[in-house]
Amino acid sequence: MRDKILLLKGGNSSEREISLHTGSSVEQALVALQMPFDVVDVPSLKEVMSLPFEDYQGVFLALHGGFGENGTIQAILESINVPFNGASGQASTICMSKHLTKLVVRDWAVATPDCVFVPSRANAQGYADLVGRLGHRFIVKPDAEGCSVGVSLVSSAAEFDQAFADAAAFERGVLCEEFIEGDEITVGYLNGRAMPPLAITFSQEFFSWEAKFQSSNSTAFAAASLPDTTQKRIERSMSAIAQALNIEDYFRADFIVRDSQAYLLEINTLPGLNHHSVFPKGCELANISYNAMIEGLIKTWPKHPASDQAVA
Template sequence: MKVGVIMGGISSEFEVSLNTGKEMMNHLDRNKYEVIPVVFNKPAELVEKVKGLDVALLALHGAYGEDGTIQGMLETLGIPYTGSGVLASSLCMNKDLSKKILRYEGVGTPDWLCWNSLDDYSPEAVERLGYPVMVKPNSGGSSIGMEKVKDEKGLHSAVLKAFTSDPEQSILVERYTAGQEITCSILDGEILPVIGITSASSEWFDYHAKYEEGGAEEVVVNLPYELDQSVRKAAMTCYKALKCSVYARVDILLSDGVPYVLEINTLPGMTKASLLPKSAAAAGISFSSLLDRIISCSLTEHKQKKGVTVHAE
């Protein structure tokens, strides 16, 4: 089976994507797969590079990778790919839309404002929301362009930074929620062990805490039964409501015994420091086996979609 590991892309998360791709290649079973690295930094390059693949293993993050764009291109070409489909990828990449859906489904998520241009800038609205706030790109990832703002003095510069980092020129101003940060990885509809996150030197789980060695302590946590059930219910509601499939990671803050969902990642990081492989390992699933299951489940999803399409015609 020819497995193309698609990495690179055009987003600010280019380097993270390369690290994910390299780690995937290191753990793919060469007895099962012919592994083909597919690195690109211009969308036009990709069409030729993916020809002949049996499956595209997506190691992409950010715009043109995690937002449904490449998923749609691969579907047009008839090439199976790993992870969620076009709709889920697009919805989860847009934090504002995904939070609106979660609110509708009764899932807790911090209050927020969404600004689509500097014309929307309103210190008064942020004052009503309540400081401190997290200013972040609406469609970004890896905490790039994200900043904690404690008062109006730092608001404007943080907003400019977030706008610069967002490919869609849209940002969130989200009420800061103090509490324990956890993450729930989901594989083929099953919630893996919950990981608790404590940043070593940062106030919150920023880029350095995520990717620098020793930047954060990430360990399996055993929550009280009722809280554990609430967390699992919130994570699965997100997964289903946003039409995710195969695998995803739901990032949550626990505050006063209540889970607040921050975001859903349809292509979570897969570097050696990443949370999904750690959660899988805690469930007794090796990195190699994790990739096997992602590929197998994705191919099953692809066949089912083809079957539905043929039946509909």
């Protein structure tokens, strides 16, 4: 089976359904590319541990969130020298935490909104203190969830108490973050270069889970109106992120742009890859078809030797 690819999808995170869509799209591409593969819907980490990874030429991770994206499965594959798509175990762990991501990329001159991190086991920080630090409206979100799950925009003490409780339910810490009003931009990075940015339009006040998945007015389109200075800043930030985290093949970064400055919101090390996802749309703008994108990821399996995982 060494000529085969093992495609993993599903998982048990809050992003399971998105992972199943990604997996189905990747399956279609592998069939079209005539690449032999097996596909497994893994419901839990226990099932992952029993898979015969070493029988395959590599593993394509169509997982999102949880053990599929937080560095757990990446560390397993690194330990047995099996190639896989996406960031290393160490970089995956860092990027799963929005707070740790900020700490790393700020050293590489990447701008991010101001924030206060609160461990879930701690009491909520005083609302008045947060207003003094972050402004009268700010974002409250789980530190380690994707797809805007559990994210709230608060402007009162009552809203904050409920938002904090909702975010703390995920038990990985809560990030209270400065709310920057501006244009939402998402940018893919593929094999050494940034893809054309996409601007996200939505009907809600901010890009919440509801705006992403329930509103018919949320759309993605080419961000052709970005000033040259902003475009160059974003490209520099994408390059800095790739270097800081040693990500060789692909990731997606979300920014908010205000007054020509781009502020990094988060990094997605295994972005959605269904045909409606923003990452493939960015590749299409660069004249890279979906199948060519998948083929490129597989033919350039990143090497993740444990000794080379230092993050600056």
